[in-house]
Amino acid sequence: MEHVLSSRRFPTDPNEYKLYEEIGDGVSATVYRALCVPLDILVAIKVLDLEKCNNDLDGIRREVQTMSLIDHPNLLRAYCSFTNGHQLWVVMPYMAAGSALHIMKTSFPEGFDEPVIATLLREVLKALVYLHSQGHIHRDVKAGNILIDTNGAVKLGDFGVSACMFDTGNRQRARNTFVGTPCWMAPEVMQQLHGYDYKADIWSFGITALELAHGHAPFSKYPPMKVLLMTLQNAPPGLDYERDKRFSKSFKDLVATCLVKDPRKRPSSEKLLKHSFFKHARSAEYLARSILDGLPPLGERFRELKSKEAELLLNNKLGQESKEQLSQKEYIRGISGWNFNLEDLKNAAALIDSSNGTCYLDVRENRVKDDSQEAYNGPEHIYQERLNHVASRRPEEDEIQEVEALNDAVSSSFSSRSLEALKSCFDVCGVDDPSPTATDSRAQPSVGTLPFQQLQKFEHCKSGDCNGESLERSVSVPTNLVTSGYHKHSSGSLIPEQVLSPYLSSDLERDGFRQKNLSSRNCSGPLLFRQMKDSRTHQSVAPDESSEGKIIRRRGRFQVTSDSISEKVATSSCNSSRINLPIDAARSSPKLSAILPTLQFLMKQNTMQKEVLSRLISSIEETSDDSEATGSSSYQSSGGPAREKELHLYVLQLQRSVTELAEEVQRLKLQNNKLEHQINILSRKDERSSTQDN
Ligand SMILES: Nc1ncnc2c1ncn2[C@@H]1O[C@H](COP(=O)(O)OP(=O)(O)OP(=O)(O)O)[C@@H](O)[C@H]1O
Numbered sequence: 001m002e003h004v005l006s007s008r009r010f011p012t013d014p015n016e017y018k019l020y021e022e023i024g025d026g027v028s029a030t031v032y033r034a035l036c037v038p039l040d041i042l043v044a045i046k047v048l049d050l051e052k053c054n055n056d057l058d059g060i061r062r063e064v065q066t067m068s069l070i071d072h073p074n075l076l077r078a079y080c081s082f083t084n085g086h087q088l089w090v091v092m093p094y095m096a097a098g099s100a101l102h103i104m105k106t107s108f109p110e111g112f113d114e115p116v117i118a119t120l121l122r123e124v125l126k127a128l129v130y131l132h133s134q135g136h137i138h139r140d141v142k143a144g145n146i147l148i149d150t151n152g153a154v155k156l157g158d159f160g161v162s163a164c165m166f167d168t169g170n171r172q173r174a175r176n177t178f179v180g181t182p183c184w185m186a187p188e189v190m191q192q193l194h195g196y197d198y199k200a201d202i203w204s205f206g207i208t209a210l211e212l213a214h215g216h217a218p219f220s221k222y223p224p225m226k227v228l229l230m231t232l233q234n235a236p237p238g239l240d241y242e243r244d245k246r247f248s249k250s251f252k253d254l255v256a257t258c259l260v261k262d263p264r265k266r267p268s269s270e271k272l273l274k275h276s277f278f279k280h281a282r283s284a285e286y287l288a289r290s291i292l293d294g295l296p297p298l299g300e301r302f303r304e305l306k307s308k309e310a311e312l313l314l315n316n317k318l319g320q321e322s323k324e325q326l327s328q329k330e331y332i333r334g335i336s337g338w339n340f341n342l343e344d345l346k347n348a349a350a351l352i353d354s355s356n357g358t359c360y361l362d363v364r365e366n367r368v369k370d371d372s373q374e375a376y377n378g379p380e381h382i383y384q385e386r387l388n389h390v391a392s393r394r395p396e397e398d399e400i401q402e403v404e405a406l407n408d409a410v411s412s413s414f415s416s417r418s419l420e421a422l423k424s425c426f427d428v429c430g431v432d433d434p435s436p437t438a439t440d441s442r443a444q445p446s447v448g449t450l451p452f453q454q455l456q457k458f459e460h461c462k463s464g465d466c467n468g469e470s471l472e473r474s475v476s477v478p479t480n481l482v483t484s485g486y487h488k489h490s491s492g493s494l495i496p497e498q499v500l501s502p503y504l505s506s507d508l509e510r511d512g513f514r515q516k517n518l519s520s521r522n523c524s525g526p527l528l529f530r531q532m533k534d535s536r537t538h539q540s541v542a543p544d545e546s547s548e549g550k551i552i553r554r555r556g557r558f559q560v561t562s563d564s565i566s567e568k569v570a571t572s573s574c575n576s577s578r579i580n581l582p583i584d585a586a587r588s589s590p591k592l593s594a595i596l597p598t599l600q601f602l603m604k605q606n607t608m609q610k611e612v613l614s615r616l617i618s619s620i621e622e623t624s625d626d627s628e629a630t631g632s633s634s635y636q637s638s639g640g641p642a643r644e645k646e647l648h649l650y651v652l653q654l655q656r657s658v659t660e661l662a663e664e665v666q667r668l669k670l671q672n673n674k675l676e677h678q679i680n681i682l683s684r685k686d687e688r689s690s691t692q693d694n
Pocket residue numbers: 023024025026027028029030031044046076092093094095096098099102140144145147157158159160161162163333334335336337
């Protein structure tokens with residue numbers, strides 16, 4: 001049926017659709033049930049406000065193309081997409097039962113039974129196997145994105161047109177209102193120390209399994225900051241052998257297999273599909289029978305959820321909203337957003353109420369404690385948890401220290417922008433377009449059918465400075481998708497040096513790949529600024545013209561036009577697209593533009609020095625331990641007091657070095673904080689001046 005539908009031409013004129021009720025909303029979009037009038041087919045239309053994401057149309061175009069190449073029965077693809085005024089409409093199959101999250105919220109608040117979970121997860125996993133084999137990372141696997149049709153068909157949705165936007169545009173401005181809960185995010189994505197790859201989806205898959213089992217994701221009641229710290233510092237969540245008696249050993253094993261902190265130790269999606277747990281999976285009819293029977297219509301359920309949310313908002317306005325409710329509200333909205341801002345998180349940290357005894361940070365061990373987490377952990381983790389558990393409440397000074405330590409932990413865990421993480425970012429396109437050719441993606445018919453011209457027009461009108469060449473550049477991007485599976489692609493705006501190829505299995509391969517791709521990566525999307533790796537980056541973004549490509553400055557972002565784009569320039573353009581601060585500053589004052597790169601460079605240096613010093617300290621400590629051990633044995637054998645004295649002196653010397661190094665670390669930390677503070681002031685100044693300009 002779907003194949004028949006997809007071979008039909010869906011109109012790209014909004015007047016040909018009749019919008020009915022709202023059936024969903026996310027961070028960036030509202031989804032409606034609608035009728036395609038000429039075809040007399042019910043569809044779902046995702047409506048995105050392009051005006052709110054003024055700086056990533058290129059990303060959207062790119063994703064529209066990517067989406068055109070996706071074709072799998074378990075993936076929700078688009079019939080077509082087009083602009084309507086300042087909106088982007090994405091027309092897709094209507095999944096009448098809604099998302100697994102909506103179904104749970106309505107009828108299964110405690111989670112589904114195992115055969116249902118196995119059936120849902122198997123279908124999702126099939127979609128992931130396909131995506132990964134195509135070189136994509138979904139990055140937003142969660143119950144809210146598992147869509148179900150009335151016949152029990154399951155599709156993984158949300159390729160995050162939204163995500164692109166919120167990486168760079170409105171999200172950043174609106175972040176105080178919409179900071180998602182990072183419950184599904186893999187630790188390596190949060191840290192961004194060594195990059196991440198398709199294994200990040202496996203982690204999210206494991207979290208989704210827990211979500212389907214309990215009715216909510218682990219830590220979902222906590223504010224984002226706490227979730228991040230718990231994910232990073234605690235043992236991975238899991239099914240508890242006591243609490244989750246109703247689940248089989250194989251389910252527990254599946255979850256434990258996915259939720260391993262080291263991504264290299266997680267299985268591939270293909271391997272996971274062979275897990276014995278999926279023997280419990282049943283048919284689509286079974287699913288329809290067991291969870292869809294008697295469900296109220298989707299629109300009605302959605303309205304109910306919205307009114308719950310409105311209630312929470314009202315409580316919030318009255319000043320009675322607890323942090324827990326806040327987080328829950330975001331959860332109900334189904335926000336996951338791999339998109340975080342350090343300041344938001346620090347603010348969230350400041351809000352953490354450690355007095356309730358449920359969660360606190362052990363300053364000595366730098367770990368977040370959570371009474372509830374035990375419930376999620378397998379027995380092997382519980383001992384560790386117990387070790388860290390401090391039963392009594394602590395005095396107020398300790399609490400202040402906790403927040404400071406929390407901030408410290410965050411600063412050391414994340415690079416300054418590492419939490420502006422990435423989200424899945426597929427867009428959709430007309431499925432009735434002929435396949436694009438491998439050799440010339442510019443000739444892709446989707447460009448014609450899809451509203452690239454409209455998007456281009458839109459962008460042109462908005463910015464008034466686009467010469468259209470950048471459009472061509474973006475159009476050429478997905479060629480490698482078609483030509484080879486060995487190119488890496490993620491479903492969204494990536495940090496290419498951070499996102500690793502799904503095909504690289506060993507560490508060696510990964511490292512080699514990362515090295516290689518530092519210079520040769522595809523930079524078509526909004527990328528994270530690689531801090532001061534190349535000081536020319538800054539020089540190249542300042543002028544409006546460069547020798548190697550025309551750089552267009554647009555609302556604090558830069559774009560390189562296609563003519564004679566060298567990779568270097570493209571890289572700097574992409575990178576600079578994320579340097580909100582320096583670029584904004586540059587716009588308002590040339591002096592600031594001169595200072596900021598230096599400040600950032602210093603910050604980066606400090607971080608690096610901190611790392612080197614920490615390594616030095618630990619190696620000195622090791623040496624010191626060794627020498628102590630050797631010392632005592634030689635003392636026993638020789639019994640010479642001279643030797644003892646010598647060793648004692650040596651130990652003292654080492655201790656002094658350690659103290660000095662610790663002081664140095666402290667000094668650098670302080671310096672770092674000052675710099676961060678200065679940058680914040682400058683950025684605020686800049687914001688003020690740009691508001692005045694406007
Ligand atoms: N094709 C569809 N049929 C039925 N319901 C849908 C469909 N697409 C989306 N929805 C509903 O709308 C909700 C929001 O859609 P979607 O996740 O695509 O928006 P979003 O802005 O990208 O959200 P987020 O970024 O928060 O995940 C979904 O959780 C789902 O409940």
